[in-house]
Amino acid sequence: MSAPVAIIPRSQNPKGRLQTEPAAVRWLLIAIALAFLTLFLALPLAAVFSQAFEKGLSVYLTALQEPDTLSSIKLTLITAALTVPLNLFFGVTAAWAIAKFSFPGKNLLITLIDLPFSVSPVISGLIYVLIFGLQGWIGPWLQAHDIKIVFAVPGIILATIFVTFPFVARELIPLMEAQGKDEEEAALVLGASGLQTFFRVTLPNIKWGIIYGVILCNARTMGEFGAVSVVSGHIRGMTNTVPLHVEILYNEYNYTAAFAVASLLAFLALITLAVKSVAEWKVRLQLGNE
Amino acid sequence: MKLFKRHNNVLPGFGLSIGFTIFYLSVIVLIPLSSLVFRTAGLTWGEFISTVTAPRVMASYKVTFGAAIIAALINSIFGVLVAWVLVRYRFPGRRIVDALVDLPFALPTAVAGITLATIYSPNGWVGRYLEPHGIKAAFTPFGIVLAMTFIGLPFVVRTVQPVIEEIEVELEEAAVCLGANRRQTLQRIIFPMLLPSILTGFALSFARGVGEYGSIIFIAGNMPMVSEITPLLIITKLEQFDYQGATAIACVMLLTSFLMLLVINLLQKWSRRYAE
Numbered sequence: 001m002s003a004p005v006a007i008i009p010r011s012q013n014p015k016g017r018l019q020t021e022p023a024a025v026r027w028l029l030i031a032i033a034l035a036f037l038t039l040f041l042a043l044p045l046a047a048v049f050s051q052a053f054e055k056g057l058s059v060y061l062t063a064l065q066e067p068d069t070l071s072s073i074k075l076t077l078i079t080a081a082l083t084v085p086l087n088l089f090f091g092v093t094a095a096w097a098i099a100k101f102s103f104p105g106k107n108l109l110i111t112l113i114d115l116p117f118s119v120s121p122v123i124s125g126l127i128y129v130l131i132f133g134l135q136g137w138i139g140p141w142l143q144a145h146d147i148k149i150v151f152a153v154p155g156i157i158l159a160t161i162f163v164t165f166p167f168v169a170r171e172l173i174p175l176m177e178a179q180g181k182d183e184e185e186a187a188l189v190l191g192a193s194g195l196q197t198f199f200r201v202t203l204p205n206i207k208w209g210i211i212y213g214v215i216l217c218n219a220r221t222m223g224e225f226g227a228v229s230v231v232s233g234h235i236r237g238m239t240n241t242v243p244l245h246v247e248i249l250y251n252e253y254n255y256t257a258a259f260a261v262a263s264l265l266a267f268l269a270l271i272t273l274a275v276k277s278v279a280e281w282k283v284r285l286q287l288g289n290e
Numbered sequence: 291m292k293l294f295k296r297h298n299n300v301l302p303g304f305g306l307s308i309g310f311t312i313f314y315l316s317v318i319v320l321i322p323l324s325s326l327v328f329r330t331a332g333l334t335w336g337e338f339i340s341t342v343t344a345p346r347v348m349a350s351y352k353v354t355f356g357a358a359i360i361a362a363l364i365n366s367i368f369g370v371l372v373a374w375v376l377v378r379y380r381f382p383g384r385r386i387v388d389a390l391v392d393l394p395f396a397l398p399t400a401v402a403g404i405t406l407a408t409i410y411s412p413n414g415w416v417g418r419y420l421e422p423h424g425i426k427a428a429f430t431p432f433g434i435v436l437a438m439t440f441i442g443l444p445f446v447v448r449t450v451q452p453v454i455e456e457i458e459v460e461l462e463e464a465a466v467c468l469g470a471n472r473r474q475t476l477q478r479i480i481f482p483m484l485l486p487s488i489l490t491g492f493a494l495s496f497a498r499g500v501g502e503y504g505s506i507i508f509i510a511g512n513m514p515m516v517s518e519i520t521p522l523l524i525i526t527k528l529e530q531f532d533y534q535g536a537t538a539i540a541c542v543m544l545l546t547s548f549l550m551l552l553v554i555n556l557l558q559k560w561s562r563r564y565a566e
Contacts, residue, residue: 020378026379036368040443041390041440093314094314102299111555112315120540122501185301225400
Protein backbone atom coordinates (compact mmCIF):
# COMPACT_ATOMS: atom_id res chain seq x y z
CA MET A 1 0.00 0.00 0.00
CA SER A 2 2.73 2.44 0.91
CA ALA A 3 5.34 3.94 -1.36
CA PRO A 4 7.64 1.28 -2.89
CA VAL A 5 10.68 2.73 -1.14
CA ALA A 6 9.27 1.94 2.27
CA ILE A 7 9.16 -1.79 1.50
CA ILE A 8 12.94 -2.00 1.56
CA PRO A 9 13.90 -2.29 5.21
CA ARG A 10 16.35 0.33 6.31
CA SER A 11 19.04 -2.26 6.94
CA GLN A 12 19.15 -3.06 3.23
CA ASN A 13 19.79 0.54 2.23
CA PRO A 14 23.13 0.99 0.53
CA LYS A 15 25.42 1.67 3.44
CA GLY A 16 27.19 4.51 1.66
CA ARG A 17 24.15 6.72 1.91
CA LEU A 18 24.20 6.78 5.70
CA GLN A 19 26.18 9.49 7.38
CA THR A 20 28.27 7.74 9.91
CA GLU A 21 31.11 8.07 12.38
CA PRO A 22 34.78 7.42 11.54
CA ALA A 23 35.70 3.74 11.68
CA ALA A 24 37.71 4.16 14.89
CA VAL A 25 34.77 5.72 16.74
CA ARG A 26 32.46 3.08 15.33
CA TRP A 27 34.57 0.19 16.58
CA LEU A 28 35.10 1.89 19.94
CA LEU A 29 31.32 2.22 20.42
CA ILE A 30 30.77 -1.38 19.34
CA ALA A 31 33.46 -2.49 21.81
CA ILE A 32 31.91 -0.56 24.71
CA ALA A 33 28.41 -1.89 23.92
CA LEU A 34 29.65 -5.47 23.66
CA ALA A 35 31.70 -5.18 26.86
CA PHE A 36 28.63 -3.93 28.72
CA LEU A 37 26.44 -6.73 27.34
CA THR A 38 29.10 -9.34 28.09
CA LEU A 39 29.37 -8.18 31.68
CA PHE A 40 25.62 -7.99 32.27
CA LEU A 41 24.14 -10.68 30.03
CA ALA A 42 26.65 -13.19 28.66
CA LEU A 43 28.59 -13.64 31.89
CA PRO A 44 25.57 -14.52 34.07
CA LEU A 45 24.32 -16.91 31.40
CA ALA A 46 27.70 -18.65 31.22
CA ALA A 47 27.90 -18.74 35.01
CA VAL A 48 24.63 -20.71 35.33
CA PHE A 49 25.93 -23.57 33.20
CA SER A 50 29.45 -23.41 34.57
CA GLN A 51 28.21 -23.68 38.17
CA ALA A 52 25.75 -26.43 37.27
CA PHE A 53 28.44 -28.66 35.73
CA GLU A 54 31.18 -27.72 38.19
CA LYS A 55 31.16 -31.13 39.86
CA GLY A 56 30.66 -33.14 36.71
CA LEU A 57 27.83 -34.55 34.70
CA SER A 58 26.88 -37.35 37.11
CA VAL A 59 26.38 -34.94 40.04
CA TYR A 60 24.32 -32.75 37.70
CA LEU A 61 22.08 -35.61 36.65
CA THR A 62 21.68 -36.88 40.24
CA ALA A 63 20.59 -33.40 41.35
CA LEU A 64 17.92 -33.33 38.68
CA GLN A 65 16.54 -36.75 39.64
CA GLU A 66 15.89 -35.85 43.25
CA PRO A 67 12.18 -36.46 44.08
CA ASP A 68 11.55 -32.87 45.26
CA THR A 69 13.05 -31.56 42.04
CA LEU A 70 10.88 -33.85 39.95
CA SER A 71 7.72 -32.84 41.82
CA SER A 72 8.59 -29.14 41.37
CA ILE A 73 9.00 -29.72 37.63
CA LYS A 74 5.63 -31.50 37.59
CA LEU A 75 3.92 -28.60 39.38
CA THR A 76 5.45 -26.05 37.03
CA LEU A 77 4.28 -28.05 34.00
CA ILE A 78 0.75 -28.31 35.43
CA THR A 79 0.70 -24.56 36.09
CA ALA A 80 1.82 -23.80 32.55
CA ALA A 81 -0.66 -26.28 31.07
CA LEU A 82 -3.53 -24.34 32.68
CA THR A 83 -2.20 -20.77 32.56
CA VAL A 84 -1.00 -20.56 28.98
CA PRO A 85 -4.19 -21.86 27.25
CA LEU A 86 -6.42 -19.64 29.43
CA ASN A 87 -4.40 -16.51 28.70
CA LEU A 88 -4.12 -17.51 25.03
CA PHE A 89 -7.90 -17.80 24.75
CA PHE A 90 -8.33 -14.49 26.53
CA GLY A 91 -5.68 -12.81 24.38
CA VAL A 92 -7.27 -13.87 21.09
CA THR A 93 -10.77 -12.91 22.29
CA ALA A 94 -9.69 -9.52 23.61
CA ALA A 95 -7.67 -8.76 20.49
CA TRP A 96 -10.65 -9.67 18.27
CA ALA A 97 -12.92 -7.27 20.15
CA ILE A 98 -10.38 -4.46 20.38
CA ALA A 99 -8.74 -4.65 16.95
CA LYS A 100 -11.76 -5.40 14.77
CA PHE A 101 -14.40 -3.17 16.36
CA SER A 102 -14.55 0.42 17.53
CA PHE A 103 -16.24 1.27 20.78
CA PRO A 104 -15.97 3.92 23.49
CA GLY A 105 -13.49 3.26 26.29
CA LYS A 106 -11.16 1.18 24.10
CA ASN A 107 -7.99 2.93 25.30
CA LEU A 108 -9.02 2.49 28.93
CA LEU A 109 -9.58 -1.22 28.29
CA ILE A 110 -6.11 -1.58 26.74
CA THR A 111 -4.56 0.21 29.73
CA LEU A 112 -6.40 -2.09 32.16
CA ILE A 113 -5.22 -5.19 30.25
CA ASP A 114 -1.62 -3.93 30.57
CA LEU A 115 -2.06 -3.28 34.29
CA PRO A 116 -0.50 -6.51 35.63
CA PHE A 117 2.79 -5.53 33.94
CA SER A 118 3.15 -2.49 36.17
CA VAL A 119 2.21 -4.20 39.42
CA SER A 120 5.04 -5.58 41.54
CA PRO A 121 5.02 -9.42 41.54
CA VAL A 122 4.85 -9.37 45.33
CA ILE A 123 1.61 -7.38 45.17
CA SER A 124 0.25 -9.77 42.52
CA GLY A 125 0.57 -12.56 45.07
CA LEU A 126 -0.58 -10.49 48.03
CA ILE A 127 -3.98 -9.64 46.52
CA TYR A 128 -4.91 -13.32 46.31
CA VAL A 129 -3.87 -13.85 49.92
CA LEU A 130 -6.14 -10.93 50.85
CA ILE A 131 -9.09 -12.58 49.15
CA PHE A 132 -8.58 -16.29 49.76
CA GLY A 133 -6.35 -16.24 52.86
CA LEU A 134 -7.66 -17.10 56.31
CA GLN A 135 -8.11 -13.43 57.18
CA GLY A 136 -9.39 -12.70 53.68
CA TRP A 137 -12.79 -12.00 52.18
CA ILE A 138 -13.91 -15.55 51.56
CA GLY A 139 -11.18 -17.30 53.53
CA PRO A 140 -13.40 -18.37 56.45
CA TRP A 141 -16.05 -19.77 54.08
CA LEU A 142 -13.38 -21.68 52.17
CA GLN A 143 -11.99 -23.13 55.38
CA ALA A 144 -15.43 -24.21 56.52
CA HIS A 145 -15.78 -26.16 53.28
CA ASP A 146 -12.21 -27.46 53.45
CA ILE A 147 -11.14 -25.81 50.20
CA LYS A 148 -7.55 -24.63 50.05
CA ILE A 149 -6.64 -21.98 47.49
CA VAL A 150 -3.83 -19.92 49.01
CA PHE A 151 -0.73 -21.85 50.11
CA ALA A 152 -1.87 -24.53 47.69
CA VAL A 153 -1.78 -25.23 43.96
CA PRO A 154 -4.87 -23.17 42.92
CA GLY A 155 -3.33 -20.01 44.42
CA ILE A 156 -0.11 -20.58 42.50
CA ILE A 157 -2.05 -20.94 39.26
CA LEU A 158 -4.20 -17.85 39.94
CA ALA A 159 -1.21 -15.65 40.75
CA THR A 160 0.60 -16.91 37.64
CA ILE A 161 -2.42 -16.17 35.45
CA PHE A 162 -2.47 -12.62 36.85
CA VAL A 163 1.22 -12.01 36.18
CA THR A 164 1.13 -13.36 32.61
CA PHE A 165 -2.31 -11.94 31.83
CA PRO A 166 -1.31 -9.32 29.19
CA PHE A 167 1.30 -11.28 27.19
CA VAL A 168 -0.77 -12.71 24.31
CA ALA A 169 -3.29 -9.86 24.15
CA ARG A 170 -0.72 -7.10 23.94
CA GLU A 171 1.11 -8.87 21.12
CA LEU A 172 -2.03 -9.57 19.08
CA ILE A 173 -3.83 -6.22 19.44
CA PRO A 174 -1.34 -4.10 17.41
CA LEU A 175 -0.81 -6.93 14.90
CA MET A 176 -4.54 -7.40 14.23
CA GLU A 177 -5.07 -3.63 14.11
CA ALA A 178 -2.33 -3.34 11.48
CA GLN A 179 -3.91 -6.11 9.41
CA GLY A 180 -7.33 -4.44 9.37
CA LYS A 181 -10.51 -6.35 8.64
CA ASP A 182 -10.73 -6.36 4.83
CA GLU A 183 -9.89 -10.05 4.51
CA GLU A 184 -12.47 -11.09 7.11
CA GLU A 185 -15.12 -8.95 5.44
CA ALA A 186 -14.33 -10.52 2.08
CA ALA A 187 -14.65 -14.01 3.58
CA LEU A 188 -18.03 -13.17 5.12
CA VAL A 189 -19.34 -11.63 1.90
CA LEU A 190 -18.29 -14.79 0.07
CA GLY A 191 -20.49 -16.76 2.43
CA ALA A 192 -18.16 -18.07 5.13
CA SER A 193 -19.54 -18.41 8.63
CA GLY A 194 -18.03 -16.47 11.51
CA LEU A 195 -16.02 -19.43 12.80
CA GLN A 196 -14.87 -20.40 9.30
CA THR A 197 -13.67 -16.83 8.80
CA PHE A 198 -11.76 -16.90 12.04
CA PHE A 199 -10.10 -20.28 11.53
CA ARG A 200 -9.36 -19.94 7.80
CA VAL A 201 -8.59 -16.22 7.47
CA THR A 202 -7.73 -14.59 10.80
CA LEU A 203 -5.85 -17.44 12.44
CA PRO A 204 -3.29 -18.00 9.64
CA ASN A 205 -2.65 -14.24 9.63
CA ILE A 206 -1.94 -14.02 13.34
CA LYS A 207 -0.20 -17.39 13.70
CA TRP A 208 3.28 -15.99 14.37
CA GLY A 209 1.91 -13.29 16.64
CA ILE A 210 0.27 -16.03 18.70
CA ILE A 211 3.48 -18.08 18.83
CA TYR A 212 5.37 -14.98 19.96
CA GLY A 213 2.86 -14.22 22.71
CA VAL A 214 2.58 -17.82 23.86
CA ILE A 215 6.33 -18.41 24.12
CA LEU A 216 6.79 -15.26 26.24
CA CYS A 217 3.75 -16.09 28.36
CA ASN A 218 5.12 -19.59 28.90
CA ALA A 219 8.58 -18.32 29.85
CA ARG A 220 7.14 -16.00 32.47
CA THR A 221 4.74 -18.70 33.71
CA MET A 222 7.50 -21.21 34.29
CA GLY A 223 9.87 -18.62 35.71
CA GLU A 224 7.60 -16.50 37.91
CA PHE A 225 9.05 -16.17 41.38
CA GLY A 226 7.78 -13.20 43.42
CA ALA A 227 4.03 -13.68 43.05
CA VAL A 228 4.23 -17.45 43.42
CA SER A 229 6.50 -17.11 46.43
CA VAL A 230 3.82 -15.14 48.30
CA VAL A 231 0.97 -17.59 47.66
CA SER A 232 2.84 -20.88 47.71
CA GLY A 233 3.52 -21.57 51.35
CA HIS A 234 6.77 -23.32 50.33
CA ILE A 235 5.79 -26.88 51.14
CA ARG A 236 8.55 -29.10 49.77
CA GLY A 237 7.39 -31.62 47.23
CA MET A 238 3.88 -30.10 47.33
CA THR A 239 3.69 -26.40 46.48
CA ASN A 240 7.16 -25.66 45.18
CA THR A 241 7.52 -24.64 41.57
CA VAL A 242 10.91 -24.92 39.88
CA PRO A 243 12.02 -21.33 40.67
CA LEU A 244 10.98 -21.76 44.32
CA HIS A 245 12.88 -25.02 44.49
CA VAL A 246 15.97 -23.23 43.16
CA GLU A 247 15.66 -20.75 46.04
CA ILE A 248 15.37 -23.51 48.64
CA LEU A 249 18.38 -25.42 47.32
CA TYR A 250 20.40 -22.20 47.16
CA ASN A 251 19.50 -21.20 50.71
CA GLU A 252 20.55 -24.66 51.89
CA TYR A 253 23.99 -23.99 50.37
CA ASN A 254 23.38 -26.82 47.94
CA TYR A 255 24.80 -24.67 45.12
CA THR A 256 25.46 -27.38 42.55
CA ALA A 257 21.90 -28.67 42.78
CA ALA A 258 20.49 -25.12 42.77
CA PHE A 259 22.38 -24.28 39.59
CA ALA A 260 21.55 -27.64 38.02
CA VAL A 261 17.84 -26.92 38.40
CA ALA A 262 18.44 -23.28 37.39
CA SER A 263 20.18 -24.47 34.23
CA LEU A 264 16.90 -26.07 33.11
CA LEU A 265 15.24 -22.66 33.37
CA ALA A 266 18.18 -20.98 31.63
CA PHE A 267 17.91 -23.52 28.83
CA LEU A 268 14.20 -22.72 28.54
CA ALA A 269 15.12 -19.01 28.34
CA LEU A 270 17.49 -19.70 25.43
CA ILE A 271 14.82 -21.65 23.54
CA THR A 272 12.39 -18.82 24.24
CA LEU A 273 14.79 -16.25 22.79
CA ALA A 274 15.36 -18.35 19.67
CA VAL A 275 11.64 -18.92 18.99
CA LYS A 276 10.91 -15.29 19.76
CA SER A 277 13.50 -14.09 17.23
CA VAL A 278 12.03 -16.31 14.52
CA ALA A 279 8.46 -15.22 15.32
CA GLU A 280 9.46 -11.56 15.31
CA TRP A 281 11.12 -11.95 11.94
CA LYS A 282 8.07 -13.74 10.48
CA VAL A 283 5.68 -11.05 11.77
CA ARG A 284 7.85 -8.32 10.25
CA LEU A 285 7.99 -10.19 6.97
CA GLN A 286 4.22 -10.64 6.96
CA LEU A 287 3.48 -6.99 7.70
CA GLY A 288 6.09 -5.87 5.17
CA ASN A 289 4.43 -7.82 2.39
CA GLU A 290 1.08 -6.14 2.75
CA MET B 291 -29.95 -3.56 7.14
CA LYS B 292 -27.60 -5.56 9.32
CA LEU B 293 -24.72 -3.70 7.74
CA PHE B 294 -25.48 -0.52 9.60
CA LYS B 295 -25.61 -2.06 13.01
CA ARG B 296 -22.50 -2.13 15.18
CA HIS B 297 -20.84 0.88 13.61
CA ASN B 298 -21.02 -0.43 10.03
CA ASN B 299 -19.24 -3.64 10.97
CA VAL B 300 -20.19 -6.96 9.39
CA LEU B 301 -17.79 -9.03 11.54
CA PRO B 302 -19.49 -11.26 14.08
CA GLY B 303 -18.74 -11.94 17.70
CA PHE B 304 -18.38 -8.46 19.17
CA GLY B 305 -20.80 -8.98 22.05
CA LEU B 306 -19.35 -12.35 22.96
CA SER B 307 -15.70 -11.34 22.76
CA ILE B 308 -16.04 -8.02 24.59
CA GLY B 309 -18.23 -9.70 27.21
CA PHE B 310 -15.67 -12.41 27.90
CA THR B 311 -12.80 -9.88 27.86
CA ILE B 312 -14.44 -7.73 30.52
CA PHE B 313 -15.50 -10.75 32.59
CA TYR B 314 -12.02 -12.33 32.61
CA LEU B 315 -10.36 -8.96 33.24
CA SER B 316 -12.65 -8.36 36.23
CA VAL B 317 -12.22 -11.79 37.77
CA ILE B 318 -8.44 -12.03 37.37
CA VAL B 319 -7.28 -8.41 37.66
CA LEU B 320 -9.81 -5.79 38.75
CA ILE B 321 -11.59 -7.50 41.66
CA PRO B 322 -8.38 -8.90 43.23
CA LEU B 323 -6.62 -5.54 42.89
CA SER B 324 -9.57 -3.74 44.45
CA SER B 325 -9.24 -5.97 47.52
CA LEU B 326 -6.00 -4.13 48.26
CA VAL B 327 -7.77 -0.77 48.30
CA PHE B 328 -10.66 -2.08 50.42
CA ARG B 329 -8.35 -3.68 52.95
CA THR B 330 -6.39 -0.46 53.28
CA ALA B 331 -9.64 1.45 53.77
CA GLY B 332 -10.09 -0.58 56.95
CA LEU B 333 -7.25 1.41 58.50
CA THR B 334 -7.72 4.88 59.93
CA TRP B 335 -5.76 7.66 58.22
CA GLY B 336 -3.46 7.99 61.22
CA GLU B 337 -2.71 4.24 61.33
CA PHE B 338 -2.07 4.23 57.60
CA ILE B 339 0.37 7.15 57.73
CA SER B 340 2.27 5.80 60.72
CA THR B 341 2.57 2.37 59.02
CA VAL B 342 3.85 3.65 55.70
CA THR B 343 6.22 6.23 57.21
CA ALA B 344 7.80 4.02 59.89
CA PRO B 345 11.63 4.41 59.86
CA ARG B 346 12.27 0.90 58.54
CA VAL B 347 9.73 1.44 55.75
CA MET B 348 11.16 4.85 54.86
CA ALA B 349 14.64 3.32 54.66
CA SER B 350 13.31 0.65 52.30
CA TYR B 351 11.79 3.31 50.01
CA LYS B 352 15.13 5.10 49.94
CA VAL B 353 17.01 1.93 48.99
CA THR B 354 14.41 0.78 46.45
CA PHE B 355 13.80 4.08 44.67
CA GLY B 356 17.42 5.22 44.92
CA ALA B 357 18.77 2.01 43.42
CA ALA B 358 16.05 2.00 40.74
CA ILE B 359 16.95 5.56 39.65
CA ILE B 360 20.68 4.74 39.42
CA ALA B 361 19.96 1.50 37.53
CA ALA B 362 17.61 3.29 35.13
CA LEU B 363 20.29 5.95 34.50
CA ILE B 364 22.93 3.30 33.74
CA ASN B 365 20.44 1.56 31.45
CA SER B 366 19.54 4.80 29.67
CA ILE B 367 23.17 5.53 28.81
CA PHE B 368 24.22 2.02 27.81
CA GLY B 369 20.80 1.11 26.41
CA VAL B 370 20.94 3.96 23.90
CA LEU B 371 24.50 3.00 22.99
CA VAL B 372 23.51 -0.65 22.48
CA ALA B 373 20.45 0.31 20.42
CA TRP B 374 22.55 2.67 18.27
CA VAL B 375 25.26 0.10 17.68
CA LEU B 376 22.70 -2.61 16.82
CA VAL B 377 20.81 -0.47 14.29
CA ARG B 378 23.57 1.57 12.69
CA TYR B 379 26.67 -0.59 12.67
CA ARG B 380 27.39 -3.98 11.15
CA PHE B 381 29.61 -6.44 12.99
CA PRO B 382 29.83 -10.23 13.20
CA GLY B 383 27.34 -11.79 15.62
CA ARG B 384 25.04 -8.76 15.56
CA ARG B 385 21.84 -10.86 15.29
CA ILE B 386 22.81 -13.06 18.22
CA VAL B 387 23.62 -10.02 20.33
CA ASP B 388 20.28 -8.50 19.31
CA ALA B 389 18.44 -11.62 20.48
CA LEU B 390 20.48 -11.81 23.69
CA VAL B 391 19.32 -8.33 24.74
CA ASP B 392 15.97 -9.87 25.70
CA LEU B 393 17.60 -12.39 28.04
CA PRO B 394 16.42 -10.56 31.19
CA PHE B 395 12.82 -10.92 29.91
CA ALA B 396 13.23 -14.64 29.38
CA LEU B 397 15.50 -15.68 32.24
CA PRO B 398 13.53 -16.34 35.45
CA THR B 399 14.35 -13.75 38.10
CA ALA B 400 15.38 -16.35 40.68
CA VAL B 401 17.99 -17.73 38.27
CA ALA B 402 19.26 -14.21 37.57
CA GLY B 403 19.38 -13.57 41.31
CA ILE B 404 21.48 -16.56 42.34
CA THR B 405 23.75 -16.12 39.32
CA LEU B 406 24.44 -12.43 39.95
CA ALA B 407 25.02 -13.14 43.64
CA THR B 408 27.53 -15.83 42.71
CA ILE B 409 29.40 -13.74 40.12
CA TYR B 410 29.69 -10.68 42.36
CA SER B 411 30.41 -12.48 45.63
CA PRO B 412 33.97 -11.86 46.93
CA ASN B 413 35.33 -15.01 45.26
CA GLY B 414 33.08 -14.89 42.19
CA TRP B 415 34.09 -14.23 38.57
CA VAL B 416 33.74 -10.46 38.85
CA GLY B 417 33.67 -10.00 42.62
CA ARG B 418 37.26 -11.23 43.05
CA TYR B 419 38.51 -8.29 40.98
CA LEU B 420 36.40 -5.79 42.89
CA GLU B 421 37.32 -7.05 46.35
CA PRO B 422 41.02 -5.92 46.31
CA HIS B 423 39.83 -2.40 45.44
CA GLY B 424 37.59 -2.35 48.49
CA ILE B 425 34.41 -2.57 46.42
CA LYS B 426 31.81 -4.87 47.91
CA ALA B 427 29.12 -5.65 45.34
CA ALA B 428 27.13 -8.62 46.60
CA PHE B 429 25.10 -8.19 49.80
CA THR B 430 25.17 -4.36 49.64
CA PRO B 431 22.94 -1.68 48.02
CA PHE B 432 25.39 -1.74 45.09
CA GLY B 433 24.28 -5.33 44.45
CA ILE B 434 20.67 -4.11 44.28
CA VAL B 435 21.69 -1.62 41.56
CA LEU B 436 23.39 -4.43 39.62
CA ALA B 437 20.31 -6.65 39.74
CA MET B 438 18.00 -3.78 38.73
CA THR B 439 20.33 -2.88 35.85
CA PHE B 440 20.17 -6.47 34.62
CA ILE B 441 16.38 -6.73 34.62
CA GLY B 442 15.78 -3.19 33.27
CA LEU B 443 18.23 -3.26 30.35
CA PRO B 444 15.90 -4.54 27.58
CA PHE B 445 13.32 -1.84 28.29
CA VAL B 446 15.56 1.04 27.16
CA VAL B 447 17.06 -0.85 24.19
CA ARG B 448 13.68 -2.02 22.91
CA THR B 449 12.03 1.41 23.22
CA VAL B 450 14.86 3.36 21.60
CA GLN B 451 15.79 0.82 18.89
CA PRO B 452 12.66 1.19 16.69
CA VAL B 453 12.92 4.99 16.87
CA ILE B 454 16.51 4.89 15.59
CA GLU B 455 15.36 2.53 12.81
CA GLU B 456 12.69 5.04 11.78
CA ILE B 457 14.99 8.07 11.56
CA GLU B 458 14.91 9.38 8.00
CA VAL B 459 18.37 9.38 6.47
CA GLU B 460 17.29 12.47 4.54
CA LEU B 461 17.16 14.48 7.77
CA GLU B 462 20.79 13.74 8.51
CA GLU B 463 21.74 14.46 4.90
CA ALA B 464 19.91 17.78 5.04
CA ALA B 465 21.80 18.69 8.20
CA VAL B 466 25.10 17.89 6.50
CA CYS B 467 24.14 19.86 3.39
CA LEU B 468 23.34 22.84 5.61
CA GLY B 469 26.87 22.66 7.00
CA ALA B 470 26.42 20.74 10.26
CA ASN B 471 29.26 18.51 11.39
CA ARG B 472 28.58 15.03 12.79
CA ARG B 473 28.53 16.18 16.39
CA GLN B 474 26.02 18.93 15.61
CA THR B 475 23.82 16.48 13.68
CA LEU B 476 23.83 14.06 16.60
CA GLN B 477 23.22 16.77 19.17
CA ARG B 478 20.64 18.90 17.36
CA ILE B 479 18.85 16.41 15.10
CA ILE B 480 19.15 12.88 16.39
CA PHE B 481 19.18 13.39 20.15
CA PRO B 482 15.96 15.47 20.26
CA MET B 483 14.21 12.81 18.17
CA LEU B 484 15.35 10.06 20.55
CA LEU B 485 14.65 11.94 23.76
CA PRO B 486 10.99 10.92 24.27
CA SER B 487 11.84 7.25 23.76
CA ILE B 488 14.87 7.49 26.05
CA LEU B 489 12.67 8.96 28.78
CA THR B 490 10.04 6.26 28.19
CA GLY B 491 12.72 3.59 28.47
CA PHE B 492 14.06 5.22 31.63
CA ALA B 493 10.57 5.23 33.18
CA LEU B 494 9.89 1.59 32.20
CA SER B 495 13.24 0.46 33.55
CA PHE B 496 12.70 2.43 36.76
CA ALA B 497 9.18 1.03 37.26
CA ARG B 498 10.42 -2.53 36.74
CA GLY B 499 13.26 -1.99 39.18
CA VAL B 500 11.00 -0.63 41.91
CA GLY B 501 8.70 -3.66 41.79
CA GLU B 502 11.40 -6.28 41.30
CA TYR B 503 11.82 -8.96 43.94
CA GLY B 504 13.25 -12.27 42.74
CA SER B 505 16.57 -11.20 41.29
CA ILE B 506 17.32 -8.76 44.12
CA ILE B 507 16.80 -10.71 47.32
CA PHE B 508 19.67 -13.09 46.61
CA ILE B 509 22.25 -10.36 46.03
CA ALA B 510 20.95 -7.65 48.41
CA GLY B 511 21.90 -9.11 51.78
CA ASN B 512 18.50 -7.88 53.03
CA MET B 513 19.75 -5.95 56.06
CA PRO B 514 16.93 -3.88 57.59
CA MET B 515 17.56 -0.11 57.21
CA VAL B 516 20.50 -0.77 54.82
CA SER B 517 19.70 -3.11 51.96
CA GLU B 518 16.08 -4.14 52.47
CA ILE B 519 13.82 -3.40 49.49
CA THR B 520 10.15 -2.49 49.88
CA PRO B 521 8.72 -5.64 48.18
CA LEU B 522 10.71 -7.78 50.64
CA LEU B 523 9.35 -5.74 53.54
CA ILE B 524 5.81 -6.53 52.35
CA ILE B 525 6.62 -10.24 52.42
CA THR B 526 8.27 -9.93 55.84
CA LYS B 527 5.14 -8.27 57.25
CA LEU B 528 2.99 -10.95 55.66
CA GLU B 529 5.06 -13.71 57.23
CA GLN B 530 4.56 -12.05 60.63
CA PHE B 531 0.79 -12.08 59.93
CA ASP B 532 0.81 -8.28 59.89
CA TYR B 533 -1.73 -8.16 57.03
CA GLN B 534 -2.66 -4.53 57.66
CA GLY B 535 0.95 -3.38 57.48
CA ALA B 536 1.67 -5.40 54.34
CA THR B 537 -1.47 -4.07 52.66
CA ALA B 538 -0.75 -0.43 53.52
CA ILE B 539 2.79 -0.57 52.11
CA ALA B 540 1.56 -2.47 49.05
CA CYS B 541 -1.00 0.28 48.51
CA VAL B 542 1.73 2.93 48.46
CA MET B 543 3.68 0.87 45.92
CA LEU B 544 0.59 0.32 43.78
CA LEU B 545 -0.10 4.05 43.78
CA THR B 546 3.48 4.68 42.68
CA SER B 547 3.15 2.20 39.82
CA PHE B 548 -0.08 3.85 38.67
CA LEU B 549 1.69 7.20 38.68
CA MET B 550 4.54 5.69 36.65
CA LEU B 551 2.02 4.16 34.23
CA LEU B 552 0.46 7.60 33.74
CA VAL B 553 3.85 9.20 33.13
CA ILE B 554 4.81 6.43 30.67
CA ASN B 555 1.54 6.84 28.76
CA LEU B 556 2.05 10.60 28.49
CA LEU B 557 5.65 10.07 27.34
CA GLN B 558 4.51 7.59 24.70
CA LYS B 559 1.91 10.05 23.42
CA TRP B 560 4.66 12.65 23.20
CA SER B 561 7.00 10.33 21.30
CA ARG B 562 4.21 9.32 18.91
CA ARG B 563 3.62 12.99 18.13
CA TYR B 564 7.32 13.23 17.32
CA ALA B 565 7.12 10.23 15.04
CA GLU B 566 4.44 11.82 12.86
